[in-house]
Amino acid sequence: MQTYPFYSSGCLTVRFVGELDHAAAAGAMRAVTAAAEEFLPRRCVLDLSGLSFMDSSGVAVILRAKRMLSATGAELMVSSPPEQARRVLELAGLSELLIDTERKEVNSR
């Protein structure tokens, strides 16, 4: 899996591309941690649009990132999950972390 951090005016976006499973989770967490330490963002968005697969290991990465960022007062949101990752997020009770445009789509189902 690849990670692509992008920082602009207080918001850190980290785009995940590939399969976010147990084998990839530690690397993904390291990438988010390194980018957060470098940019000290007020807000972080994990862009899941490039994920071809995600399971509960991805849920753990999102929850860890959220805890890490909240320690510095930053918030974490999740955007654009493909359907498979969206179903995992919903089952894990993380729909509330989806940014607004995504949440509307979820609620309309």
Place this chain on the structure above:
Amino acid sequence: MKAENYIKLEFPARAVNEGFARAAVAAFVSQLDPTLTELGDLKTAVSEAVTNAVVHAYPDSLGVIQLRARILPGGELELVIKDKGVGIGDVERARTPLYTTGGEERSGMGFTIMEGFTDKLRVRSAPGRGTTVTMRRRLTGRG
């Protein structure tokens, strides 16, 4: 129940094989012409079961994971993921959402996801003898 088709696989409990197990099941199940949602659900359920075995079953050695997929009459898929590892002392507790012994790297949602994405989930385990996870899901397919 007589299977209409099946596969049996065996591989060492390495993380790199999680993706292999998902891909193998996806390729096998394609003959049932599943929807993308069904395919995603099955890959996720397999990934959770295999990851559990990789993470928990063999803390001190590199053990073996067996995976069996069977197509049953009526378009039902049965998945069996079996290890001969340390086993689970309290299966009921292990199945509780958010419960994990894996530390902060694990979400504790594995069994919850397996249960949510299949029709039936059975977990048989004995400490010191291993764990067998059996899941069934009826596929409606695209036809």
